[in-house]
Amino acid sequence: MTINFNWKQILIVACNVIVGIYLVLAVTAFNNPDEAMAEQCTEVKIDIEQESMEGFLNPGEVKKLLSQYKLYPLSQPMNTISPRKMEETLLKSPFVEKVECYKTLSGHVCINIKQRIPVIRIMAINGDSYYLDHHGNIMPESGYATDILIATGNITKRYAQNVLSKVANKIVSNSFWRNQAVQLNVLPNQTLEMVPRVGDHIAFLGSPNNIDTKLERLRKFYIYGLNKAGWNKYNYINVEFNNQIICKKNNRQI
Template sequence: MIKRILLSIVLLLITAYLVMAITAFNRKPEGQVCHDIQLIIQDTAYAGFITQKEVISMLEKKGISPIGKKLDRIRTKTVEKELSKHPLIDRAECYKTPSGKLCVEVTQRIPVLRVMSDNGENYYLDNKGTVMPPHAKCVAHLAVATGSIEKSFAMRDLYKFAVFLQNNSFWNAQVEQIHVLPGRNVELVPRVGDHLIYLGRLDNYENKLKRVKTFYEKALNQVGWNKYSRINVEFGNQIICTKK
């Protein structure tokens, strides 16, 4: 019984010590000043570049730069809110370090499609279906959508199609251009082969492209990739090819 009591007391003392040690470690010296911003940028392989210089400039223009300010007066939620307003930033997370730095972790918006419509509109769509400005610096290969494109059609149908392409390694590498004809009929310009792929309406596109890929493997590999000018898979369970 005495051993149990002693063991309980020892455990309580150890727990109290650990709590005090952690508290002391995390306690920031009174009046400590922020001397630097540490920036972590996610998704640099796909998205536009957000540099430390740009982040600092944004904060300075808003009058909320943390450099030289006391850590206990820096409002991280305000910094996150202002950075998230940037057209290329999806979200921002900020926290302070015991060494006097403000760490900023930025998640960029990831473009999946470039839209250049006949009505003069020019923009990107990101992986959430929202519009990004055309000056975004995209480092990944993206398909370009052209033709008769209404923004509502782009943000709903073309967006879903673009996400499918991006998640499919074969078609992401093969499709260079998505051209929208009047009536929202769609044809694709591939990177390999001198032909067009006519899908018709953007319904059941996964099955349509599956048939095209099978045709590639069983037919074009035998007769050559430049034999046909047009491959039509608009109608179910058939492929109509137009010879050059």
């Protein structure tokens, strides 16, 4: 008795069985992701978004903060790691603006952070000392030193957040003034003085209005005036009024 096999049909059936088994395993893995994951976290990847200005956060600080709450995931079982709890904890830091945490099937935990960037340090005459970010939010003092614009004088927190943060943003967003402006001083009547990095003088900006126009007028005076007359010729330069600059000569000039 001769048995004839339909090899084509057998091959089709075998392929269908293999595909069926694959689909069952895939659906099972999808519905039970923890079982498909590595058993333990083997690596923590911390990515802190870089800005034009230096911030306060580094991977060591992130690890320290998570460890305080026993949430640092390295060597922990993957099915016990909660990215949401990690995000909620990191957002408690005044230096974190946004954060995203997630797990990978290869046993890695990824932490992506956008940090708050300080634009000005407030050192008020009443003893207040803190930083402001570019949104005007208050950031506490940090032991981390950074080269940043400083504001001194008669400063309330309301004035700092509503006025100085806007002035600081205009300064740090301009490459010329970001390098030239060192300090703002708030006088009792809430007008502003600026101390430059180069030149033996103080620039009086007046009220914190039309700052863009005043800074541009002063920049042109630096380029076309002081470059020729000498950077130490004047000790006080007033750009408060439109279309004019009032200068007081430096009597100490040699």
